[in-house]
Amino acid sequence: MGQSADDQRPLAKIHIRLPDEPGIPAHESLWAESMGTSLYRLCNIPCVAYGYAYGDIVRCIEREGRLNVVALVRHGGNLTLRLYFAAGSRDSDIRPVLDRLVSMGCGYERGTAHLVAIDVPFAATISLSQIAEYLNSLPDDLLEAWEFGKHPGDERKEWGGIVAHWEKGES
Numbered sequence: 001m002g003q004s005a006d007d008q009r010p011l012a013k014i015h016i017r018l019p020d021e022p023g024i025p026a027h028e029s030l031w032a033e034s035m036g037t038s039l040y041r042l043c044n045i046p047c048v049a050y051g052y053a054y055g056d057i058v059r060c061i062e063r064e065g066r067l068n069v070v071a072l073v074r075h076g077g078n079l080t081l082r083l084y085f086a087a088g089s090r091d092s093d094i095r096p097v098l099d100r101l102v103s104m105g106c107g108y109e110r111g112t113a114h115l116v117a118i119d120v121p122f123a124a125t126i127s128l129s130q131i132a133e134y135l136n137s138l139p140d141d142l143l144e145a146w147e148f149g150k151h152p153g154d155e156r157k158e159w160g161g162i163v164a165h166w167e168k169g170e171s
Contacts, residue, residue: 010034011031011032011033011034011043012031012032012033012034012040012067013029013030013031013032013066013067014029014030014031014032014040014042014058014060014067014068014069015027015028015029015030015066015067015068015069016028016029016030016046016049016052016058016068016069017068017069018048018049024048025048027068028046028047028048028049030042030043030044030046031043031044032044032058032060032067035057038059038060038061039057039058039059039060039073040057040058040059040060040067041055041056041057041076042054042055042056042057042058042076044109045080045107045108045109045117045118045119046080046117046149046150047082047109047111047115047117047149048111049149050149050150051072051149051150052072052080052149052150053075053076053078053079053080053119053149053150054076054078054080054107054119055076055077055078056072056074056075056076056078056150057072057073057074057076058070058071058072058073059071059073076122077121077122078119078120078121078122078150079119079120079128079148079150079151079152080117080118080119080120080148080149080150081117081118081120081131081135081146081147081148081149082111082115082116082117082118082146082147082148082149083097083115083116083118083135083143083146084114084115084143084144084145084146084147085113085114085115085116085142085143085144086114086140086141086142086143086144087114088141089114089141089142089143091113093142094116094142097138097142097143098116100134101118101131101134104124104125104126104130104131104134105120105121105123105124105125105126106118106119106120106121106124106131107119107121117149128152
């Protein structure tokens with residue numbers, strides 16, 4: 001078990017079931033802070049699961065020794081983006097992009113060397129359209145595509161959210 005950076009409360013590993021598709025793992029595991037009565041606040045940025053973001057409150061039940069998410073209870077207000085960097089891109093090319101997003105008020109976690117999940121806080125210092133404009137301005141041989149993992153409209157959707165994907169240059 002980990003600990004919350006905010007107040008050193010213990011963290012639990014929770015699991016979000018993913019669609020049964022080739023090449024996709026069965027679940028994504030994230031650290032979450034216990035809020036009591038089967039409720040947990042996500043403390044990671046989801047890299048694969050759609051419809052979730054850092055700070056969301058989820059309900060979990062224990063099955064087979066694992067805490068499994070069964071419902072999204074409350075949106076935390078953040079959005080999740082996923083960046084798909086080109087296979088040939090080097091860390092020295094990717095790092096300035098991530099540093100620029102951090103300067104805009106975003107956070108990030110790397111899922112793989114070329115997949116990065118971005119947390120866009122509700123109180124980001126720059127608008128989502130400005131972030132999108134920046135991402136779309138990057139060369140295709142660096143950033144192949146980006147998508148929403150949790151879209152601004154997800155708080156009005158059923159559990160699981162929507163799948164929104166933009167190839168570079170689309171609006």
